[in-house]
Amino acid sequence: MARRPGGGSYVTAFISKHALRSATLTLAMLAAGATAASAADKISIMVGGYEKQIYLPAKLAEALGYFKDEGLDVELLNEPAGVDAENEMLAGAVQGVVGFYDHCIDLQAKGKFVESVVQFSQAPGEVELVSSKHPEIKSPADFKGMSLGVTGLGSSTNFLTEYLAVKNGLKLGEFTSVPVGAGNTFIAAMQQDKIQAGMTTEPTITRLLKTGEAKVLIDMRTIEGTKAALGGTYPAASLYMQTEWVEAHKDTAQKLANAFVKTLQFINTHSGAEIAEKMPKDYYVGDKEGYVKALDAGKAMFTADGVMPQGGPETVLTVLSAFKKELQGKQIDLSKTYTTEFVKNAK
Known part of the structure; x- marks a missing residue:
């Protein structure tokens, strides 16, 4: 060898x-x-602006440690406009979205099946604010020729704005939707008269009311106000995911439901001050008192158990069908736009 x-x-x-x-x-x-x-084991969830109080359950579940309790490694990503969050999910960049349920109906009309896995709220938590510079705007009928602020084109704030205008006799095209986000960008747009009115959430609402730069035109922070404006209970903030993904990952979907139902129960049994203590301090935007007050006034919008409110999907479909041509004359199977399987099995 x-x-x-x-x-x-x-x-x-x-x-x-x-x-x-x-x-x-x-x-x-x-x-x-x-x-x-x-x-x-890692789950990425895109939130349509997690500093907004309407999407409070996302960051609160993380702060309370409920994701970790379920053995989940959840990454929350921030995207100010819900429509962009939706696109990220459809592209497979994230597994879920914390955004408005109405996207589930809108997407089915486009041949895509997405479902609300946990229903966070039964009211939008949105307000149509009018700039104090424009006292002539007394109802949505006065939107003609106006520029109206929305978080993004194709977003839920855009949907609701168009519905309110059409319901009050205007046609699409007689007003302009301007994507201005929320918070500082929304406020700046109103201060500079780039928008004369706009739809936004807390804490942006309180900030503008406190300075006197805007007044409330339509208030959908409560169930009563929502029924008056939209004709019924309006399920809004939710965790929605592609149906195909949910079916293939039922164990993970159940763990997410467990965490979020516990979070909703926490909201339901604690004061605004107690909840605020769990949130990042910069969410107060320098006004903790205003943040807590808005939370106390609006937290009744959240469901206590994550279950889709009865009759809610029908209201959303009616609202969207009033102005969206894609939905008019199309058969939508509402039972495929949400599931109660996981929230009803939640621990």
């Missing part, structure tokens, strides 16, 4: 070299497998 200089055979060296390479490859594969398993 040929010998290597310095001792040992070439065959032995060859075997040793390849054994080492094989062992290295095996370790690399095991490491990759561990990484893949870790990645499989």
Whole structure:
């Protein structure tokens, strides 16, 4: 047998070299497998502006440790406009969206099946504010020729704005929807008269009312106000996911439902001040008292159990059908736009 200089055979060296390479490859594969398993356990959820009080359950569940209690590694990503969050989910970049339920109906009309897995609220928590510079706007009938602020084009605030205008006799095209987000960007747009009215949520509402720069035109922060404006209970904030993904990951969907139902129960049994203490301090935008007051006034919008309110989907379909051509004359199976399976099985 040929010998290597310095001792040992070439065959032995060859075997040793390849054994080492094989062992290295095996370790690399095991490491990759561990990484893949870790990645499989991680859930990414896009929130349509997690500093908004309407989407409070997302950040609160994280703060209370309820995701970790369920063995979940949940990454919350912020996206100010719900329509952009929806697109991220459809592209597979995230597994779920905390946004308005109405997208589930809108998407079915486009051939995409998405469902609300946990229904957070039964009222939009939105207010149509009018700039104090425009006292001539006394109802949505006065929107003609106006620029109206919405979070994004195709967003739920856009849907509601168009419905209110059409309901009050206007036609699409007689007013302009301007995407201005929420918070500072919404406020700046109103201050600069880029919008004369707009739809937004807390804490933006309180900030503008406190300075006197805006007045409430239509208030949908309560169930009563919502019924008056939209004709019924209006399920809004939710965790929605692609139906195909939910069916393939029922165990994970159940864990998410467990965490969020516990969060909704926490909201239902604690004061605004107690809830606010769990939230990041910058969410107060320098006015903790106003934040707590708005939370106390509006937290009744949240469901106590995550269950879709009876009759709610029908109201949403009626609202959307009033102005969306894609829905007019189309058969929508509302039973496929939400599920109560997981919230009813929640711990």
